[in-house]
Amino acid sequence: MIAIIDYGLGNIRAFANVYKNLNIPHKIASKSEDLKNVTKIILPGVGAYDYAMEQIQKSGMQEILNDLVLYRKIPVLGVCVGMQMLAMSSEEGSLSGLGWIDGVVKIFDTSELAHGTLLPHMGWNSISPTRDDKLFYGLGIGSRFYFLHSYYIHCLRDDDIVAVTDYGGLFTCAINSGNIYGVQFHPEKSHQNGIQLLKNFGML
DSSP: OEEEEOSSOSOHHHHHHHHHHTTOOEEEEOSGGGGTTOSEEEEOOOSOHHHHHHHHHHTTOHHHHHIIIIISOOOEEEETHHHHTTSSEETTOSSOOOOOSSEEEEEOOGGGOOSSSOSSEEEEEEOEESSOOGGGTTOOTTOEEEEEESEEEEESSGGGEEEEEESSSEEEEEEEETTEEEESSBGGGSHHHHHHHHHHHHTO
């Protein structure tokens, strides 16, 4: 059973619709009781980092999420700001992150961007997996996903990086450390490629 965490942020219904169409068991979790007997977790997120951290703290689910992910080793997929929350901190705010990944969130250096529109990085872009990972089964170099962000995660361990994207230089767009996964793009908005990735996560 996949739990889609509803703490007031993220495209909750879009994820649920994908899994409904794939006939993969799922539910929306908005309180600690909803996390009983789950086997996988999706942590979506949009908007500002500090606000997202405040909302997850207010939800009352942070403690049990820590237990499920860090001690019971339940697979988790953070998406967009949900991925950034996995890190230790962010240049966007002052609050500590969940600290599940050894990394910090940084803003793009606009001096390195030659685009007419600098930030946010918005629209379709291709990804390049850096190693074989079950999350990318059926997806190869050049697979395109939808992005909308101005910040990215800087991993302190290169081994945690599983895919990169070019935007004024390469940045980490997907991570994996044990049972912890994260993607900076929005699979729930990325049509068939996104459906394949969410299916892969559901089959881990």
